[in-house]
Amino acid sequence: MSGILSRSDPRPSVLPDGLRVLRSGSATQGVLTTNEEFSAWLREREATDSMTVEQVPLDDMRGWHFSAGRAALVHDSGKFFSVGGVDVSRTGRGPRSWQQPIIRQNEVGILGLLAKEFGGVLHFLMQAKIEPGNRRQVQLSPTVQATRSNYTKVHGGASTPYLEHFLRPGRGRVLADVLQSEQGTWFLGKRNRNMVVETTDDVPVRDNFRWLTFGQIRQLLTVPNMINMDSRTVLSCLPSDTSGWLFDPLAGNGDCADPEFAFDLQRSLQASEAEGRHTDAEIISWLNDVRIDTAIELRPVGLAQLEDWELSRSRIEHRKGKHFRVIGVSVASGQREVTQWAQPLIAPCDVGLVAFLTRRINGVLHILMRASVEAGFLDVAELGPTLQCNPATYADLPPQERPRFYDYVLAARDNIRYDVLLSEEGGRFYHAECRYLVLECDAEPAVLEPHPDFRWMTVRQLMALLRHHNYVNVQARTLLACLHALW
Amino acid sequence: MSGILSRSDPRPSVLPDGLRVLRSGSATQGVLTTNEEFSAWLREREATDSMTVEQVPLDDMRGWHFSAGRAALVHDSGKFFSVGGVDVSRTGRGPRSWQQPIIRQNEVGILGLLAKEFGGVLHFLMQAKIEPGNRRQVQLSPTVQATRSNYTKVHGGASTPYLEHFLRPGRGRVLADVLQSEQGTWFLGKRNRNMVVETTDDVPVRDNFRWLTFGQIRQLLTVPNMINMDSRTVLSCLPSDTSGWLFDPLAGNGDCADPEFAFDLQRSLQASEAEGRHTDAEIISWLNDVRIDTAIELRPVGLAQLEDWELSRSRIEHRKGKHFRVIGVSVASGQREVTQWAQPLIAPCDVGLVAFLTRRINGVLHILMRASVEAGFLDVAELGPTLQCNPATYADLPPQERPRFYDYVLAARDNIRYDVLLSEEGGRFYHAECRYLVLECDAEPAVLEPHPDFRWMTVRQLMALLRHHNYVNVQARTLLACLHALW
Known part of the structure; x- marks a missing residue:
């Protein structure tokens, strides 16, 4: 074929960051901090830190x-x-x-997660932090949660620890840096800068911080109200591109609850564009349809x-x-x-209900995404979970007013792969919790019915869009982070 | 290494769209329409169509x-x-x-380019179109240029030919669909939807339309004021990812003016992330720095x-x-x-000056991009060309007020690889022309001096960002389209 020489060798000379993250994810027992040390530290923080x-x-x-x-x-x-x-x-x-x-x-804050290799394994510096709205007071936050007022110190207050790692000059190697939306039904145009920065500096560890592997963090995603919203959104933005290397999630992983689902998740994370139900361009085109066909007018x-x-x-x-x-x-x-x-x-007024419906299509695990139109978004719509709602809204409405798959999700039993109560941002929301679910729906043909607001996507497609601003909403980012608890 | 199985085979079972576009780019003599037929048709349009x-x-x-x-x-x-x-x-x-x-x-219009295979080669349906602001009246536009008022026919006017190929239902296969900004110094928040759609339908060809190969179009990019701005921005969004296939631009291409530059361009288009001066995350991080550190306040x-x-x-x-x-x-x-x-x-007031400075870094061709802050942008800054200015602005100012590389570009002689006068959108701008240049700057060490507003990027990095909204401004998109004239 004229002009086409051969296939290139896609393997880079260094391990791609996505693979380094997955390897850290295999280190479920910890390296620098053992699980026992972590538990003791957390108990100590819960005993020491308090907020009235x-x-x-x-x-x-x-x-x-x-x-x-x-x-x-x-x-x-x-x-x-x-x-x-x-x-x-x-x-x-x-x-x-x-x-x-x-x-x-209006201020764009920094949600910053500091990374460093210990013993050849990436670690992330997590913070035990109390927020006024948290029902469970001490939760794990990223290394830095700072508003611009914080970090430019307009009020001359105390400096935010570790902030210097995320600012120029002196910023380390950037693994991820994305401006992402937050709840568009509660915030008007809010965005935070989700950053993961790797350092090779000596980093003194303060009392309320600990270095954890991604393996430890992803296990903690199964503990109710443990990993806070800011951590979840930053974790969802971690590099995941393995540049053609395959990764076996089951190697040396005896803890995996559902090996088949775990393997299919990883395969979907590495699926080529041709294996997806839709191409990347088709997905963006569909989102553009929603953005253009829907107009949101706001008046104070x-x-x-x-x-x-x-x-x-x-x-x-x-x-x-x-x-x-x-x-x-x-x-x-x-x-x-x-x-x-x-x-x-x-x-x-009540606990939110947020769910991913998943299913194999041509052997590749897909997630059913919904174009979520939220008043506070910068650009009308972003990709949201299959279901995202506040059940109290529908209490006095007839069943046909309920969102698609509402009854299906509430009736789910055997096909639940993830079901954990997690808190939304405790600095702005009071006792705001959602029940986050991942369901396996291969046995349910109704999920395949076409609908203009829904599209099936591979995990790879979602992770690729997470590298860019304003594609994936915060509830979907939480569930994408939580998928890592399932391998 | 635990968990890492092997490299996957990145070669899809069908030719990737990026490769199909490049193959069409090799067909410089045309397939369905010969170059002679095209010239005769263009002369006829110029004789027939007119606008006072x-x-x-x-x-x-x-x-x-x-x-x-x-x-x-x-x-x-x-x-x-x-x-x-x-x-x-x-x-x-x-x-x-x-x-x-x-x-x-405020209306988002459609700039739509219809594609179809003839003889196994992708063709694009180009339109001979007159706009009131054009100095050269007949220029080649994409298949469809339609505002939302046009295509929803709120005024009940004549329908736009071929529009149905870009709307649901009945839209063909989407090769590209991106919301892109236009001139942020002249437009407030303007965006157009850049679409390339492939059809397998029979398409009647109207008098002022012709099917051209990408090879014919890219040669026409060397003709002053021939390919209009709307065409250039859509062409820049064409798929370019070859999924690991290498493409030799010189195979069967006797017309290439500078084979070495042509080869290096293609190599840069296929460069891996590790070959770039900066990683993809670092580039986005730098753009986020500019977006966060710069505030634009607008008051009517x-x-x-x-x-x-x-x-x-x-x-x-x-x-x-x-x-x-x-x-x-x-x-x-x-x-x-x-x-x-x-x-x-x-x-x-005068002819604009727009230039890419290019240079090999570690053997890979890079382009020096500038973070262009423009008042009308939705998100403060986008990636712009190395130089983008209106020389009259600086006529009465001291030399130190001139933009970086202004004198260097004006003094360039032997290292000019592209230098063509092109029109901006004739539906809104009157005799608005810019001199678009691509310079090869390997012999000029000054271009390597670090500057907070500039970063070197590979062609692959730029093309990848073009798949997403609001990263690359319209002048840079023109030059990225024009790079295809150089192989």
Whole structure:
């Protein structure tokens, strides 16, 4: 064939980062920190660290006030974040309109995970951290969670430990760096910078930090409310491209609950484009269809004027008790030096339900993704899980109003591969938990029915899009991180 | 090594689309349409098609009016586009502020190129099209250039030929579909959907359309003002991933002006990540740095209130004669059925200067990309060419105010590999032309000096980012398309 010489050798001279991550994932017993040492350290953190969180009326939050006409709840400094009202009008596919309170936070923060090799195995520096909204107080966060106000120190506060590893100059080798959205139903245009940076420096380990292998972290993803949302989104962005090397997840892995599913997951992670139900271009084309065919118009509305919402001295709540409340909390943290502050938090009315439906197609495991249109997204829609909802919303509605696969997910038993309660960001949300599920649906033909809002994708396709901004929403990123618990 | 089995076979069972495009690129003599037939057809179109364009005062444009206080120039329907004023305040890197007129066009249009195989070779359906702003009237456009108003037929007008191939249902196989920005200094948040769709249907060929191979098109990229901007941006988004197959650009290609450069271009297009000066993650990380460290604040300003700009009955122009003017034109097109309309156009004050500086690094050809911050971008910055400027801006400024490499590009002689005058979009811009250059800079050590706004990238890295929205600006996309003229 004219011009075509031969196949190139795709094997690079050094191990690709994706393979180094998977190898670290095999080290489930730990290298630098044993599992016993980790458990002892965690118990110690839980005994030592504490935070007192008390609900206070919105009007009584120190450092916060309502703007004129009770239009928005703002910090006295004008910084951090604010809670305002918005009128959302959605046209095109699924037209409807509503009003709601929403968090405005324009600053892009850093969620940074520091990596370093010990004994030839990549380790990640995890932090035991308490957030005011956490029901389980101590959770594992990435090395750094810093807003721009934090890290540019506009307030002259204490510096964030390890932050220097994520800033220029002196930043280490960047393994991942992606601007990603967060909950588009609660945040307006919020994005965080998800970074994984590898260092070769000597790194002093502070009391509330420990180096863990990816193998240890992925096992902790099966513990309820242990790995926090910020960790999960950064972990989902870890390199996964093995550049043509195959990886056997079962080699030396006696703990695997379902070896067949584990093997198929890895195979899907390494599936070529031709093995997918759709090509990469077709997936992006479908998302573009949704983005173009759906228009979201946003109009600011004062909190006191919001239809269907009641603003009282103490809180903001939906008149039917649906969705969420906005509450105020007063927080005291620390032992010797006590830090005190107040802030609003969004308190969802019930536990969210989030699920991936998976199935082999032509022998390759696929995940059914839904184009999730959320008012706060920068670009209308992102790829979300098959199901993502707040069950209370549907309590008083007829069954046909329920989201697709709602009943199917609730009825699932034998085909559940993952089912863990995890917390959303405790710095903005109060006791916000979701039940995250992964289901194996090979026996259910209904999942194959075509639907304009859904597409089957391989794990490789999803991981490739995670290298780029604003393709995959935060709930789907959590589940993609959690898939690693299944091999 | 535990868990690592072996290398996979990356060769898919079907030829990858990137390779099919390159093979079509080898067919420089044409298959379905010979070069002689093409030339005869083009002469005929130039003799047959015509458009009369007459400058008229802004106040006299039929169908347009100034909004209250002469704040903006709007169409009577409220649709299409408008010209308003904006105050731009840029902080962080390179802080400055200014005011300017800018085009607002919220609708996302389709730039669609239809592809079909004839004799085993991909062909693309090109259109001979006149736009009011074109100095050379007939240029080659993609199969479809349609705004959303066009294709949803809100005005009940004539349907756009071949549009059905790009819409569901009935859309063919999607080879590319990307939302891309256009000139961020002239447009506010404008995006178009760049689509390449392959059909197997019988396609009737209308008088002003012809099927050309990529080989014919890439040769036409050396003809001044022949391939229009919309074609160039769609062509830049063509698949280029050969999935491990090597392609020899010189096989059966006797016309190649510089075989060594041609070979190195192809090698760079197929370079592995490890061969690049920076990894893919490092490039995205650098762009994120610029996006986070630079803030652009936009504030609407009435056209009559713009500092440094003079709004008269006939036009809007900069008080120092810099940048561009906004003029009105009255247009009559067609032979038997004459269509008439009026519209504003942006008329730049001089010919733009746009250049790629290229150089081998460790034997692999790299392009020096600049993070281009443009007020109208959705996300602050995109990858732009090494140099992109309007020379008149610097005429009265001291040499140190000139952009990096300005003098170097103007002084270039022997190391010029591409140097062609090309038009920007003639539907919005009047006689807007840029001189597009590609320089080979291996002998110039100064280009290697590190600079926070510049990074060296392989052609493969750029082509991979072109699969995703809002990474590469329209001038860089033009030059990436034009690189194909060099093999």
